[in-house]
Amino acid sequence: MPRIRLTVAYVGTRYQGWQIQGRGETIQGAIEDKLARICGELVRVHGSGRTDSGVHALAQVAHFDVPESKRHIPWRQALNAMLPDDISILEAREAQDDFHARFSVRSKRYAYTLWTEPRFTMPQRAPFVWPVRGLDFEAMDQAAEVLAGTHDFAAFQNAGTEIKGTVRTLEPIVRAPGTHSAEWVFRFQADGFLKQMVRNLMGLLVEVGRGGLAPADVRPILEGCDRRKAPATAPARGLTLEEVMY
Amino acid sequence: MPRIRLTVAYVGTRYQGWQIQGRGETIQGAIEDKLARICGELVRVHGSGRTDSGVHALAQVAHFDVPESKRHIPWRQALNAMLPDDISILEAREAQDDFHARFSVRSKRYAYTLWTEPRFTMPQRAPFVWPVRGLDFEAMDQAAEVLAGTHDFAAFQNAGTEIKGTVRTLEPIVRAPGTHSAEWVFRFQADGFLKQMVRNLMGLLVEVGRGGLAPADVRPILEGCDRRKAPATAPARGLTLEEVMY
Incomplete structure (x- = not known):
């Protein structure tokens, strides 16, 4: 067929x-x-x-x-x-007959968009952003550097999945300006993502940006492989699947 | 108060x-x-x-x-x-007490966004654009030049208003790339707009872009002051009120 x-x-x-x-x-x-x-x-x-x-x-x-x-x-x-x-x-x-949308995936890229204007959220952008305030972006960039590479990302996998292996290779996380001047976009590319992994990584980065965690706290959380030790999952609406590579 | x-x-x-x-x-x-x-x-x-x-x-x-x-x-x-x-x-x-949102207006600017990719409309942009295809933008620019200036815009006023004077001063219409590569934005600034005037001007420009009218047809339509002689009103969803100046 x-x-x-x-x-x-x-x-x-x-x-x-x-x-x-x-x-x-x-x-x-x-x-x-x-x-x-x-x-x-x-x-x-x-x-x-x-x-x-x-x-x-x-x-x-x-x-x-x-x-x-x-x-x-x-x-x-x-x-x-x-x-x-x-x-x-x-x-x-x-x-081709041997193409499979899921099994042939080589890597994927997601974008997560933060809205940083504390007084309002533009309604045109509201469905696509997570409104946050007062973030230290340099601290977030330092934390992001720790996350890149080949690691066991079990600390960033939510429950309810049957996937066995939790090692993935995450490319360097790229932060770039978004469509609106109040936006920052974080791009995550990896050979695969665990359940809610991007939203969990973003939740960690924002917690560092807020000062609730220091960049130095990130490696122990990553290496601890314990979801309960990592910050809360970021909201879904800020996340967009940008590209699937085969 | x-x-x-x-x-x-x-x-x-x-x-x-x-x-x-x-x-x-x-x-x-x-x-x-x-x-x-x-x-x-x-x-x-x-x-x-x-x-x-x-x-x-x-x-x-x-x-x-x-x-x-x-x-x-x-x-x-x-x-x-x-x-x-x-x-x-x-x-x-x-x-100030003497500020009135309607009566103090000096000028307004609207943006009208066209979507020119014929194969699909990005759902993220669909609520904000009018999908069109195969337009001659140079012809539209020529038509736009005729419209700028101080004119009686009665040909571009829809029925159902009690406004008496229909003379307005329209600044040069500016065409610029939009948020997405498939978009063109037309900006209309004037000291005032008649009922559905921007949508009617845009309807005319798109009709010129489609070749249904020539740029040379625009002046007679404008000077005829007859709504029935001008092309149909463009859809509402492509229109955004960008700025009100006082």
Whole structure:
């Protein structure tokens, strides 16, 4: 069966994340719903991985298989005509049989956006940022340096996953100005991420920025591999999946 | 009574415009609702002017008067704590007695954003843009030059207003790249705008860009002062009130 590869952008605000769950609307569910209408049968969509409820994507990647008779449907146009405005198919093309949206991933990049203007949050940006105040960005940069590299990131994995190995290689975390002058974007690229790992790393960095932890506290937390010793998870809405690399 | 001046940003998508109407939620209505809760009585809010249903603002200006006993309430903090995420008070400060959000306006600037990528619209930008395709921007720039200046803009005023004079002075229309690489932003500044004037000017420019009209057709339409001879109104969602000048 021909395999179709999708690149999908979405605003995650009103979804229960990427993956179909018992209840609530999901991105995967919305796409499968439209595919079922086009194909007249269930077509399973495989994403590169889950994104949490409220997390956004500029370029999530997914694939699905279709009967030979459906091979030449213009999937991008067909799906975009049916999907709501907060989900958009950027590209749809036929992939090799051995391409798998999840198992073929080489690395992923996420962006986490902080809003630093304490008096207000611009409503145009509110769904995409975490409002914080009074952060020491130099201390955060020092903490970020400790996190980069190949480590056991168990201290940054939330419960509720069956993944065994927790060693990942995190590229240097890059901090850059965002769309609005009140924004700072932190970019995280790794060969894989544990459950809520970016949000847990960001939670740690902000705690350092607030002075609740010193940069020197980061290595013991990382090496302790104990989630309970690390700061709280950052909110979902500041997180965007930017790119999946194969 | 002390007069408070507000600067307000909003995402207009789910509102029936700025001004209170018979039915539907409005920005003015949302702010008056919170003020009534704070003050225990109706407090009328006067905006610099209406914005249509679905139109956004980066910095709408409004004022209201409060009893002397309420003078020192921290209005920005109090209102932001109660308002939904899609409305935000950027600033609240006491104004002179003779300041009037509507009658003191010297000029206003609107931005209209076109989305030019035909294959998809980024969902993060969809609420703020008008998707168009295949435009001739040089022809649009030529048309825009004809519109700038002091003219009777009656051809660009929609019905349903009681305003008598229709002469306005429009500054040169400026076209600039937008937030996303697929965007072009047109900025319109004038000493005043007629009902849906920016959306009607934009509708004309896009019609020129599509080749349905030539730049040479613009002057006769402008000078004809007949709304029925001008192209259709552009959609509300691409429009943002950027600044009100006093």
